[in-house]
Amino acid sequence: MNRALDVSLSLLASVARIGTGMSVGLAGARPGRTLELYEFEACPYCRKVREALSILDLDAVIHPCPKQGPRFREEVRRRGGKAQFPYLVDPNTGKEMYESDDIVQYLFASYGSSNAPFLLAAGPLTLATAGLASALRLGLGSAYRPARAPERSLELYSFEASPFCRIVREQLCSLEIPYLLHNVAKGSARRDAFVERSGKMMVPYLVDPNTDVAMFESADIVDYLEDTYAT
Numbered sequence: 001m002n003r004a005l006d007v008s009l010s011l012l013a014s015v016a017r018i019g020t021g022m023s024v025g026l027a028g029a030r031p032g033r034t035l036e037l038y039e040f041e042a043c044p045y046c047r048k049v050r051e052a053l054s055i056l057d058l059d060a061v062i063h064p065c066p067k068q069g070p071r072f073r074e075e076v077r078r079r080g081g082k083a084q085f086p087y088l089v090d091p092n093t094g095k096e097m098y099e100s101d102d103i104v105q106y107l108f109a110s111y112g113s114s115n116a117p118f119l120l121a122a123g124p125l126t127l128a129t130a131g132l133a134s135a136l137r138l139g140l141g142s143a144y145r146p147a148r149a150p151e152r153s154l155e156l157y158s159f160e161a162s163p164f165c166r167i168v169r170e171q172l173c174s175l176e177i178p179y180l181l182h183n184v185a186k187g188s189a190r191r192d193a194f195v196e197r198s199g200k201m202m203v204p205y206l207v208d209p210n211t212d213v214a215m216f217e218s219a220d221i222v223d224y225l226e227d228t229y230a231t
């Protein structure tokens with residue numbers, strides 16, 4: 001897709017959700033161990049959970065589950081009994097769960113200072129706007145494309161409402177590449193540490209310990225992932 005159109009559609013997807021997942025708010029207790037999320041980028045239910053993670057300033061290991069993906073869909077079926085996404089694993093409590101509304105509620109109850117905000121808890125309105133966001137991206141980030149699995153986990157600095165980060169997450173998802181997602185939305189307590197590591201406050205920022213690459217710029221990251229992992 002033409003780059004300008006790609007970015008415009010990704011921006012419109014964020015607008016459809018009125019920028020939810022742009023800023024941190026209502027963060028509470030911090031988990032000792034990193035949460036894990038099985039999801040795929042084009043899924044509107046998964047988006048709600050990713051927005052909650054950004055708002056609560058939480059990292060998560062992302063296991064992408066694109067349609068026909070051979071690895072992580074099977075893992076979810078094994079763990080929970082069915083291939084339905086999102087699926088959250090919290091190693092701090094041993095809790096594993098389906099159902100986006102339950103997951104959002106659980107995250108705010110466990111790691112927030114109050115209930116989920118209106119835009120995440122508005123039932124059909126939340127789902128319709130999250131669905132519109134996915135529709136605007138024409139289903140990108142839902143279909144698997146063959147790729148080799150990295151030996152060591154990649155890391156992505158991102159936040160849900162960034163149109164540029166979404167483009168990178170779609171690519172990671174299609175290639176079924178797992179990664180540690182560092183959410184650094186506006187107001188994140190981790191922004192200073194991020195700037196110290198990367199040199200400036202800009203996302204997306206990809207770190208690949210397999211090749212010693214660390215890079216900004218969504219278009220370059222997408223190309224890098226294609227060249228390095230797609231088969």
Ligand SMILES: N[C@@H](CCC(=O)N[C@@H](CS)C(=O)NCC(=O)O)C(=O)O
Binds near residue numbers: 043044045067085098
């Ligand atoms: N009520 C569930 C609905 C989840 C759902 O329907 N997810 C779809 C993806 S958007 C799914 O898992 N479909 C099965 C598949 O992709 O194979 C929730 O809110 O989490």
